[in-house]
Amino acid sequence: MKTKDLILETAKEMISQVGFHRATTSNLAKAANISEGTIYRHFESKEDILLHILAELEESFSYYIEGVRQKLDKDECSFDMIMADYFTFVEDNEVDMKIMLSTYGLLDSSKRLMAVFLKNLELILEDCIKVGIRKGILRDVAVEENSTIIMTIIFGLTRMHLYWPNQRDVRTEAIDFCRRSLLK
Amino acid sequence: MKTKDLILETAKEMISQVGFHRATTSNLAKAANISEGTIYRHFESKEDILLHILAELEESFSYYIEGVRQKLDKDECSFDMIMADYFTFVEDNEVDMKIMLSTYGLLDSSKRLMAVFLKNLELILEDCIKVGIRKGILRDVAVEENSTIIMTIIFGLTRMHLYWPNQRDVRTEAIDFCRRSLLK
Amino acid sequence: MKTKDLILETAKEMISQVGFHRATTSNLAKAANISEGTIYRHFESKEDILLHILAELEESFSYYIEGVRQKLDKDECSFDMIMADYFTFVEDNEVDMKIMLSTYGLLDSSKRLMAVFLKNLELILEDCIKVGIRKGILRDVAVEENSTIIMTIIFGLTRMHLYWPNQRDVRTEAIDFCRRSLLK
Amino acid sequence: MKTKDLILETAKEMISQVGFHRATTSNLAKAANISEGTIYRHFESKEDILLHILAELEESFSYYIEGVRQKLDKDECSFDMIMADYFTFVEDNEVDMKIMLSTYGLLDSSKRLMAVFLKNLELILEDCIKVGIRKGILRDVAVEENSTIIMTIIFGLTRMHLYWPNQRDVRTEAIDFCRRSLLK
DNA sequence: GATGAATGAGCCTTCATTCAT
DNA sequence: CATGAATGAAGGCTCATTCAT
Numbered sequence: 001m002k003t004k005d006l007i008l009e010t011a012k013e014m015i016s017q018v019g020f021h022r023a024t025t026s027n028l029a030k031a032a033n034i035s036e037g038t039i040y041r042h043f044e045s046k047e048d049i050l051l052h053i054l055a056e057l058e059e060s061f062s063y064y065i066e067g068v069r070q071k072l073d074k075d076e077c078s079f080d081m082i083m084a085d086y087f088t089f090v091e092d093n094e095v096d097m098k099i100m101l102s103t104y105g106l107l108d109s110s111k112r113l114m115a116v117f118l119k120n121l122e123l124i125l126e127d128c129i130k131v132g133i134r135k136g137i138l139r140d141v142a143v144e145e146n147s148t149i150i151m152t153i154i155f156g157l158t159r160m161h162l163y164w165p166n167q168r169d170v171r172t173e174a175i176d177f178c179r180r181s182l183l184k
Numbered sequence: 185m186k187t188k189d190l191i192l193e194t195a196k197e198m199i200s201q202v203g204f205h206r207a208t209t210s211n212l213a214k215a216a217n218i219s220e221g222t223i224y225r226h227f228e229s230k231e232d233i234l235l236h237i238l239a240e241l242e243e244s245f246s247y248y249i250e251g252v253r254q255k256l257d258k259d260e261c262s263f264d265m266i267m268a269d270y271f272t273f274v275e276d277n278e279v280d281m282k283i284m285l286s287t288y289g290l291l292d293s294s295k296r297l298m299a300v301f302l303k304n305l306e307l308i309l310e311d312c313i314k315v316g317i318r319k320g321i322l323r324d325v326a327v328e329e330n331s332t333i334i335m336t337i338i339f340g341l342t343r344m345h346l347y348w349p350n351q352r353d354v355r356t357e358a359i360d361f362c363r364r365s366l367l368k
Numbered sequence: 369m370k371t372k373d374l375i376l377e378t379a380k381e382m383i384s385q386v387g388f389h390r391a392t393t394s395n396l397a398k399a400a401n402i403s404e405g406t407i408y409r410h411f412e413s414k415e416d417i418l419l420h421i422l423a424e425l426e427e428s429f430s431y432y433i434e435g436v437r438q439k440l441d442k443d444e445c446s447f448d449m450i451m452a453d454y455f456t457f458v459e460d461n462e463v464d465m466k467i468m469l470s471t472y473g474l475l476d477s478s479k480r481l482m483a484v485f486l487k488n489l490e491l492i493l494e495d496c497i498k499v500g501i502r503k504g505i506l507r508d509v510a511v512e513e514n515s516t517i518i519m520t521i522i523f524g525l526t527r528m529h530l531y532w533p534n535q536r537d538v539r540t541e542a543i544d545f546c547r548r549s550l551l552k
Numbered sequence: 553m554k555t556k557d558l559i560l561e562t563a564k565e566m567i568s569q570v571g572f573h574r575a576t577t578s579n580l581a582k583a584a585n586i587s588e589g590t591i592y593r594h595f596e597s598k599e600d601i602l603l604h605i606l607a608e609l610e611e612s613f614s615y616y617i618e619g620v621r622q623k624l625d626k627d628e629c630s631f632d633m634i635m636a637d638y639f640t641f642v643e644d645n646e647v648d649m650k651i652m653l654s655t656y657g658l659l660d661s662s663k664r665l666m667a668v669f670l671k672n673l674e675l676i677l678e679d680c681i682k683v684g685i686r687k688g689i690l691r692d693v694a695v696e697e698n699s700t701i702i703m704t705i706i707f708g709l710t711r712m713h714l715y716w717p718n719q720r721d722v723r724t725e726a727i728d729f730c731r732r733s734l735l736k
Numbered sequence: 737g738a739t740g741a742a743t744g745a746g747c748c749t750t751c752a753t754t755c756a757t
Numbered sequence: 758c759a760t761g762a763a764t765g766a767a768g769g770c771t772c773a774t775t776c777a778t
Binding site (some may be wrong): 190208209210220221223224229 | 771774
């Protein structure tokens with residue numbers, strides 16, 4: 001593995017486990033078995049490492065969103081599918097997601113990315129629910145409010161899943177929960 | 185106000201606004217208009233301040249839980265009431281809640297308290313749903329899973345409300361959302 | 369002596385001897401027998417120490433200039449007196465002068481102060497030479513050019529005196545040199 | 553241009569502009585469009601680069617001195633000619649001169665070279681003034697002191713010219729100034 | 737109880753230098 | 758000859774904590 005990727009992977013692991021502040025450059029260098037100076041050959045600053053991690057996550061997310069959008073265009077989309085796909089996305093990006101969730105109170109760029117997540121998910125849910133209502137599949141609920149609710153549920157479950165792994169995993173049941181609430 | 189309480193209040197405000205790490209003892213002393221040494225006359229360490237804040241929150245929470253328990257005993261309880269009451273509780277303890285939510289990744293005692301919140305809310309929701317089902321008011325859903333779900337929704341909404349105040353507040357609509365899913 | 373002054377004095381000695389870059393906070397702390405942290409209780413940064421030193425020097429210089437101005441107003445001033453007084457001023461502020469002379473290539477505030485020295489000395493020499501010419505004591509030379517020359521001589525001698533102490537001290541002879549050149 | 557010369561030229565430019573400390577090997581390599589390692593193939597250390605620059609300057613200076621010596625031997629020399637020639641020499645070696653003047657407080661070898669400059673100029677001025685006095689052209693002044701003075705003036709003007717380019721250039725007027733002081 | 741100066745470990749970062757390719 | 762990744766010592770600075778007054 002290239003050094004840059006080694007640093008990135010080590011940093012991901014470390015930040016997701018002990019948080020950004022306690023993942024010091026000194027510890028990072030030790031864990032990756034490199035010298036501290038080497039970090040700065042590949043990244044401008046400690047924050048820059050985080051930025052790279054977040055950029056990767058943003059790209060992954062944009063793929064996910066694009067995938068959902070395509071399904072939506074082909075009329076193959078439903079809010080429960082969005083939820084299921086999103087849970088898969090989180091599964092595939094666990095470490096990065098934890099990092100974003102634990103740093104958006106610390107770092108503007110992290111907060112910005114989180115806002116992108118929220119906004120995109122909400123918008124796509126809105127579109128999807130609108131379609132569902134028009135088709136007569138979903139109850140005639142307030143579109144905006146209910147997409148916000150589902151989005152909030154999604155993020156609540158994600159966080160619970162990532163930060164409280166001992167907690168019962170109820171993600172599939174949660175989809176049913178929402179179906180009962182929205183399907184006619 | 186006593187010095188100890190002054191420190192506590194100032195710390196609450198500061199930690200909830202800038203986070204635990206950036207709330208330095210130096211800034212804290214300046215903001216409270218006392219000397220840094222004085223802090224250590226009343227608290228063993230910076231973490232100890234946080235512990236006191238969390239202890240206060242824990243006490244408030246136990247009152248809330250006790251209140252709900254009493255209603256439950258008098259058969260006056262429903263899951264949507266628990267949600268509504270909890271949102272009121274959060275409203276009354278905004279600052280402390282933000283602190284808990286922003287530190288449970290950093291501090292064991294904070295994580296412990298969060299676990300208490302989760303467990304208690306889950307248990308009481310379980311009891312309440314059980315009663316509801318027995319009475320024939322609620323659908324015959326899996327009790328444990330569904331209480332976990334509602335608990336998760338509750339915390340998701342709380343976090344969203346506290347950390348993304350610009351986001352639409354959908355807490356009352358969320359209660360309806362859950363009612364549709366669970367009420368017969 | 370107060371700690372702040374101790375730091376200031378130690379820093380003066382050290383910077384004047386080894387230069388700003390090699391006067392590290394670590395060495396400074398050791399020399400002053402204090403901890404590195406203490407430095408930052410009294411000064412905002414390492415540069416801030418230098419700023420304080422320069423500010424002191426600027427004040428001393430303004431006293432000197434004021435003294436010369438008063439003599440000028442009382443018609444008791446001559447260019448050779450300005451030179452002699454200035455050499456006394458340098459003698460009284462040796463260490464600070466060395467610091468200014470060795471940092472004005474490094475630091476804007478130091479360069480600014482040096483410019484103040486140059487400008488003030490030049491202006492006062494101009495006034496003084498003008499008077500001398502009007503009185504018929506001095507030759508009818510170009511005022512501005514000749515004040516610049518004398519100022520340059522003054523600074524050349526100062527630097528030589530401070531940085532090459534083994535070099536013959538010719539400051540008094542230099543005054544005669546200038547007198548021969550300018551007096552009728 | 554050979555790599556070694558490329559490094560030398562780039563270093564000259566950079567050091568004279570930003571100073572020795574801020575001319576890092578990294579920046580130097582970037583500016584010269586070579587790798588950092590290459591520098592160490594041609595020079596033993598960063599200081600070694602400076603040593604080469606100074607050696608070049610020393611050689612140029614010895615040519616200048618030799619030229620003056622020859623004129624002196626042919627009886628064609630006067631102190632004002634030495635001054636004028638020296639100013640030409642500085643003009644031709646501006647960059648190197650700036651480097652010497654900005655590093656003799658930092659580096660022994662630079663200080664040594666500066667001493668060579670001072671000594672040689674002083675000696676030749678002494679010889680020249682002696683001749684002038686013997687011939688009856690110059691006033692009967694103290695030879696050593698007055699050569700030191702002229703030498704000091706020369707270096708003061710040089711420094712002023714190089715470091716304060718906005719300052720009026722009074723080098724030719726300065727020669728007249730000295731002539732008035734020394735010529736009968 | 738209160739003060740605030742002092743501490744010192746530790747943080748992020750820079751940079752001259754080395755070395756395998 | 759050249760490369761550029763890697764090194765590690767050192768630098769400036771922060772901050773929780775202690776202690777004499």
